[in-house]
Amino acid sequence: MRRRAFVFGAATAGALTVVAKARAQGSKETQKNNAPPKPENVMTPDEALARLMEGNRRYQKGLARRHDFVAEREALVGGQNPYAAILSCADSRIAPEYAFDSSRGDLFVVRVAGNFANADNIASMEYAVEVLKTPLILVLCHEACGAVKSAISSIQDHTTLPGHLPSLVAAIAPAVRAVAGRPGDQLENATMENARLGVETLKTATPLLSAAFNEKRVKVVSGIYRLADGRVDLFA
Numbered sequence: 001m002r003r004r005a006f007v008f009g010a011a012t013a014g015a016l017t018v019v020a021k022a023r024a025q026g027s028k029e030t031q032k033n034n035a036p037p038k039p040e041n042v043m044t045p046d047e048a049l050a051r052l053m054e055g056n057r058r059y060q061k062g063l064a065r066r067h068d069f070v071a072e073r074e075a076l077v078g079g080q081n082p083y084a085a086i087l088s089c090a091d092s093r094i095a096p097e098y099a100f101d102s103s104r105g106d107l108f109v110v111r112v113a114g115n116f117a118n119a120d121n122i123a124s125m126e127y128a129v130e131v132l133k134t135p136l137i138l139v140l141c142h143e144a145c146g147a148v149k150s151a152i153s154s155i156q157d158h159t160t161l162p163g164h165l166p167s168l169v170a171a172i173a174p175a176v177r178a179v180a181g182r183p184g185d186q187l188e189n190a191t192m193e194n195a196r197l198g199v200e201t202l203k204t205a206t207p208l209l210s211a212a213f214n215e216k217r218v219k220v221v222s223g224i225y226r227l228a229d230g231r232v233d234l235f236a
């Protein structure tokens with residue numbers, strides 16, 4: 001476990017160094033030698049968002065694309081350049097690759113119950129944006145989120161959940177407190193506020209994501225997944 005963590009860390013640091021060197025040289029040759037495995041994934045933040053939502057419309061209609069798994073795998077042996085990164089809840093009903101009708105190599109997905117942005121998740125997004133050049137981050141929450149529901153009950157009833165669950169409650173607590181007294185459905189209010197806070201955290205995470213956001217290299221948006229029809233509604 002320790003060794004794996006080290007290897008991942010070393011690879012990440014190595015990749016970041018390569019990126020820094022390539023930027024410093026500004027060399028076209030470096031660009032040519034590192035041709036992305038999926039050239040169709042090189043796009044602007046707005047194009048990436050449009051593509052994601054087109055995929056969601058196909059999914060809603062049940063029109064998923066067929067996948068050539070063998071060809072897809074072979075294309076991705078040498079690398080990856082996903083066009084969107086998604087911070088999604090771990091809920092088994094929310095499957096980003098299905099919900100946006102995407103293939104392997106298209107989405108860089110980070111999942112945690114309650115889809116909050118903590119240091120580990122921010123680091124994963126930094127990898128996606130800085131090393132893989134992903135132009136879009138979507139924080140994806142959903143209706144009837146058990147993690148948010150548990151956080152609300154724990155805070156309101158002054159109860160402490162068992163095991164490691166209190167850390168999850170602590171991560172979601174700012175959203176629960178922010179919507180106290182707000183009209184409407186408390187669970188949906190807290191769920192959407194939690195995603196909004198996640199977007200804010202990612203946009204302002206210094207020094208990497210904040211710079212990428214300010215330089216318009218990445219767009220950060222939030223969306224809520226509707227359980228009944230699979231629709232993802234974007235919101236600010």
Ligand SMILES: [Zn+2]
Nearest residue numbers: 089091145146
């Ligand atoms: Zn959830």
